Amino acid sequence: MMMSKNSKGFLKKIVSRRGVGQVLTAGIGLIIISAVFAIINPIFGSWNNISNLLRQIAPILIIGIGQSYVLITGNIDLSIGSVVGMSCMMSATLMTRGVSPLISSLITFVACMGIGLMNGFLVARFKMPPFIATLGSMTIARGIAQLVNNNYNTDSIGENANTFRDIFYYGKTVGIYNPVWIALILWLIFNFVLSSTKSGRHLYAVGSNEEAARFSGVSTFSTIMTAYLVSAFCSMIVGLVNCATSGAGTMDSGTSYEMYAVAASVIGGVSTLGGTGILSGTVVGASIWGVLQNGLQFAGAPLAWRNIVVGVIVIISVLLDVVFRMSKKVTIQKEEKQIQ
Amino acid sequence: MSNYFVEMDNITKYFPGVKALADVKFNLKSGEVLACLGENGAGKSTLMKILTGIYSKDSGTIKVYGEVVEDMTANRARELGIAIIHQELNMCHHLTVAENIFLGRELVNGIKLDNKTMNQEARKTLDSLGIELDPTTLIGDLSVSKQQMVEIAKAISLDAKILIMDEPTSALSAAEIRELFRIIKQFRDDGVGIVYISHRMEEIDRIADRVIILRDGHYITDMLYQDTNLDEIISHMVGREIKEKFPQVECKIGEKIFEVKNLNAGRLVRDINFELFAGEIVGIAGLMGAGRTETVRAIFGVDPKVTGEIYIDSKQVTIDKPIDAIKAGLVLAPEDRRHQGLATKLSVRENVALPNLDILGGIFGTINRSKEKKMNAEAVENLKIRLPNVEVPAASLSGGNQQKVVVGKWLARDSRVVIFDEPTRGIDVAAKVEIYNLMNQLKEQGVAVLFVSSELPEVLGISDRILVMCDGKITADIKNEQVTQEQILHYATQFEDKKD
Numbered sequence: 133m134m135m136s137k138n139s140k141g142f143l144k145k146i147v148s149r150r151g152v153g154q155v156l157t158a159g160i161g162l163i164i165i166s167a168v169f170a171i172i173n174p175i176f177g178s179w180n181n182i183s184n185l186l187r188q189i190a191p192i193l194i195i196g197i198g199q200s201y202v203l204i205t206g207n208i209d210l211s212i213g214s215v216v217g218m219s220c221m222m223s224a225t226l227m228t229r230g231v232s233p234l235i236s237s238l239i240t241f242v243a244c245m246g247i248g249l250m251n252g253f254l255v256a257r258f259k260m261p262p263f264i265a266t267l268g269s270m271t272i273a274r275g276i277a278q279l280v281n282n283n284y285n286t287d288s289i290g291e292n293a294n295t296f297r298d299i300f301y302y303g304k305t306v307g308i309y310n311p312v313w314i315a316l317i318l319w320l321i322f323n324f325v326l327s328s329t330k331s332g333r334h335l336y337a338v339g340s341n342e343e344a345a346r347f348s349g350v351s352t353f354s355t356i357m358t359a360y361l362v363s364a365f366c367s368m369i370v371g372l373v374n375c376a377t378s379g380a381g382t383m384d385s386g387t388s389y390e391m392y393a394v395a396a397s398v399i400g401g402v403s404t405l406g407g408t409g410i411l412s413g414t415v416v417g418a419s420i421w422g423v424l425q426n427g428l429q430f431a432g433a434p435l436a437w438r439n440i441v442v443g444v445i446v447i448i449s450v451l452l453d454v455v456f457r458m459s460k461k462v463t464i465q466k467e468e469k470q471i472q
Numbered sequence: 473m474s475n476y477f478v479e480m481d482n483i484t485k486y487f488p489g490v491k492a493l494a495d496v497k498f499n500l501k502s503g504e505v506l507a508c509l510g511e512n513g514a515g516k517s518t519l520m521k522i523l524t525g526i527y528s529k530d531s532g533t534i535k536v537y538g539e540v541v542e543d544m545t546a547n548r549a550r551e552l553g554i555a556i557i558h559q560e561l562n563m564c565h566h567l568t569v570a571e572n573i574f575l576g577r578e579l580v581n582g583i584k585l586d587n588k589t590m591n592q593e594a595r596k597t598l599d600s601l602g603i604e605l606d607p608t609t610l611i612g613d614l615s616v617s618k619q620q621m622v623e624i625a626k627a628i629s630l631d632a633k634i635l636i637m638d639e640p641t642s643a644l645s646a647a648e649i650r651e652l653f654r655i656i657k658q659f660r661d662d663g664v665g666i667v668y669i670s671h672r673m674e675e676i677d678r679i680a681d682r683v684i685i686l687r688d689g690h691y692i693t694d695m696l697y698q699d700t701n702l703d704e705i706i707s708h709m710v711g712r713e714i715k716e717k718f719p720q721v722e723c724k725i726g727e728k729i730f731e732v733k734n735l736n737a738g739r740l741v742r743d744i745n746f747e748l749f750a751g752e753i754v755g756i757a758g759l760m761g762a763g764r765t766e767t768v769r770a771i772f773g774v775d776p777k778v779t780g781e782i783y784i785d786s787k788q789v790t791i792d793k794p795i796d797a798i799k800a801g802l803v804l805a806p807e808d809r810r811h812q813g814l815a816t817k818l819s820v821r822e823n824v825a826l827p828n829l830d831i832l833g834g835i836f837g838t839i840n841r842s843k844e845k846k847m848n849a850e851a852v853e854n855l856k857i858r859l860p861n862v863e864v865p866a867a868s869l870s871g872g873n874q875q876k877v878v879v880g881k882w883l884a885r886d887s888r889v890v891i892f893d894e895p896t897r898g899i900d901v902a903a904k905v906e907i908y909n910l911m912n913q914l915k916e917q918g919v920a921v922l923f924v925s926s927e928l929p930e931v932l933g934i935s936d937r938i939l940v941m942c943d944g945k946i947t948a949d950i951k952n953e954q955v956t957q958e959q960i961l962h963y964a965t966q967f968e969d970k971k972d
């Protein structure tokens with residue numbers, strides 16, 4: 133009797149914690165969607181397709197990690213897509229001008245972190261509403277993407293960049309495409325930081341109640357800054373992936389990625405209000421996004437329908453979260469009363 | 473060498489439009505409980521926030537353990553062993569009890585958080601406070617009084633040498649208060665210096681060794697508690713004597729205005745039946761969790777009713793939502809000012825106008841500015857709300873003045889029934905009397921007045937009739953003539969023995 137009650141309480145605690153419940157629900161959803169697609173079209177389940185699918189998911193997961201960091205602090209980063217574009221255009225332009233891929237990537241890194249810094253300062257130091265601040269930097273970063281090559285897409289980044297293209301897109305390691313490995317490594321690092329370190333704890337605290345965090349001696353400035361830097365870093369990486377993919381810089385690279393990143397986070401249970409969500413959720417969210425795109429394509433659905441379905445899924449997952457929270461609130465009230 | 477833990481001199485602090493502190497001096501010794509007293513807005517919380525590095529002073533010096541501290545920050549204060557429990561709850565709802573207790577000073581193993589040790593330590597602290605609570609529970613899942621206890625545990629776990637408590641008891645039950653006082657005394661005997669802020673005079677009587685009094689941002693005096701008495705303290709606080717703490721007016725009981733029959737709404741609201749008559753004030757007494765707030769919420773239509781009929785002026789009214797109640801002439805000033813009572817980011821003017829937009833309407837749905845202005849002027853005047861002007865955000869007022877705005881916005885319209893839930897929580901002695909006077913005025917105007925209060929002296933002091941609740945039921949409905957605290961406590965704990 134005691135035991136079962138305790139273990140039940142334990143389970144409930146796990147599930148209610150930071151949106152684990154929603155990750156599980158979304159995970160089940162993912163399995164169901166994948167199964168349906170596999171039945172409709174057997175090719176969907178082929179190794180070849182799965183391997184491509186994973187490569188499709190990887191960039192969404194990477195920007196999803198960045199956006200999740202920012203969302204957990206209760207803010208938002210709208211500049212992600214433009215930073216992706218800026219990273220893509222900048223690295224490509226440099227490479228077409230004969231700069232080595234490594235140096236090009238480093239310069240790109242510095243520039244993208246500049247945008248992250250700017251976001252961090254505007255939101256954390258000058259207390260600008262994050263929506264407005266990052267809307268501004270989004271426009272600026274897109275402008276830079278257009279400026280670096282005088283408002284033209286770049287030529288091919290050339291033979292010199294073949295290793296670069298392998299590392300970021302075409303190559304495989306142990307049978308799996310490299311961008312998947314990149315996503316995995318980033319996920320492992322950032323998941324560890326978020327779940328097991330002081331900085332991670334502070335991200336949740338600031339998102340949950342900024343004032344309480346500040347009163348407890350947490351530096352809200354460096355916490356929010358960290359989130360925006362991580363987000364800019366992730367966007368930079370995805371920009372390099374895009375550059376490697378097309379072998380040239382395109383000015384509209386990364387368009388709407390910030391929204392995909394929000395979708396991946398939110399489907400996976402990261403709250404846009406801050407304080408909750410885990411990166412495992414972002415994996416599930418990004419996967420649902422990828423599976424839907426890929427599966428619907430296989431099922432022959434036009435782009436318009438893909439958009440509609442993804443939109444509906446985002447709304448449903450947030451709705452689920454709301455319902456879940458409401459029912460939880462009711463049980464708490466009931467329990468509290470029983471105790472009293 | 474000085475024997476003071478804290479010495480603050482000539483502290484001055486301005487906020488936009490207000491001089492919150494003017495040349496204030498303050499000191500604290502080891503091993504004493506120093507009660508810091510003053511009216512709402514006197515500057516008590518501000519002074520303590522300066523000492524703990526949350527606000528920066530505009531001028532003055534702060535010495536801690538005899539050494540001047542130039543720029544105090546929250547972290548610096550903690551390193552110096554200064555802990556504070558803030559007036560308003562400040563917890564991260566998404567984090568667990570232990571995570572909140574260790575927020576900002578997490579224990580680590582290398583770079584990894586050491587959750588196991590933190591949970592153990594948190595449990596030890598909770599145990600020492602006599603709180604049965606799993607440290608891995610989410611804060612958002614706890615009742616307000618439990619959250620307050622965690623806030624206290626958090627401060628205590630710092631092993632502070634200087635412990636500041638800003639109205640720690642306003643949400644606690646009697647048993648929890650007893651436990652807290654036991655701890656405070658133990659800390660004092662261990663040599664901790666404790667600053668205690670409260671508007672509940674009987675608490676000051678129970679634990680203060682010394683008192684320091686502020687008024688209008690000025691230091692007035694400080695004295696050993698044994699050399700003074702509550703009346704003297706109060707007259708220093710308000711600058712005049714308060715003759716009657718519980719003003720009474722005699723009224724003839726008139727016709728029946730309000731009746732609730734067979735109200736059921738969950739476990740804490742069961743078979744509620746009572747009536748209210750013109751010309752009387754009815755108080756609802758009971759312990760924390762007896763269902764008093766739940767009952768008035770159900771009446772006002774905030775929470776759904778399972779069964780129940782409500783009559784106003786002998787006409788049955790259907791109340792499903794607060795707007796139904798307001799239209800029927802019934803209003804409720806809720807207990808939690810920050811969440812239910814105020815839109816804290818809006819100005820005081822907008823807050824007062826919010827529930828009264830129907831009567832402030834100009835043509836084409838516009839708001840009649842001059843009526844709005846007049847309504848605000850009256851509210852500020854009647855309740856003596858202390859503010860630079862009505863355009864400041866409600867959040868910038870001192871706690872007690874926020875409470876007055878909550879009461880003021882509901883009194884700005886003519887109603888038949890006015891319900892107050894803990895109307896004087898966090899309000900200073902003088903302002904309490906003003907609120908009682910307002911309640912008396914309503915009574916004279918023939919409005920039915922019902923109020924919930926956890927302070928028994930207040931219930932006994934101003935009610936004409938008392939309802940006692942225990943465990944979701946009304947256990948007594950008695951005329952307030954020669955009723956004693958013991959009697960009320962008896963009714964309030966009627967079912968306690970039978971439980972378990």
Ligand SMILES: Nc1ncnc2c1ncn2[C@@H]1O[C@H](COP(=O)(O)OP(=O)(O)OP(=O)(O)O)[C@@H](O)[C@H]1O
Nearest residue numbers: 487492512513514515516517518868869870871872
């Ligand atoms: N953040 C702020 N911004 C503007 N004004 C403020 C702020 N905090 C306090 N004040 C003002 O400073 C004065 C002192 O407020 P304080 O909160 O210190 O009073 P208090 O003595 O703690 O009162 P109470 O007993 O009601 O809590 C008040 O006039 C208040 O309006």
Ligand SMILES: [Mg+2]
Nearest residue numbers: 516517559871
């Ligand atoms: Mg205060």
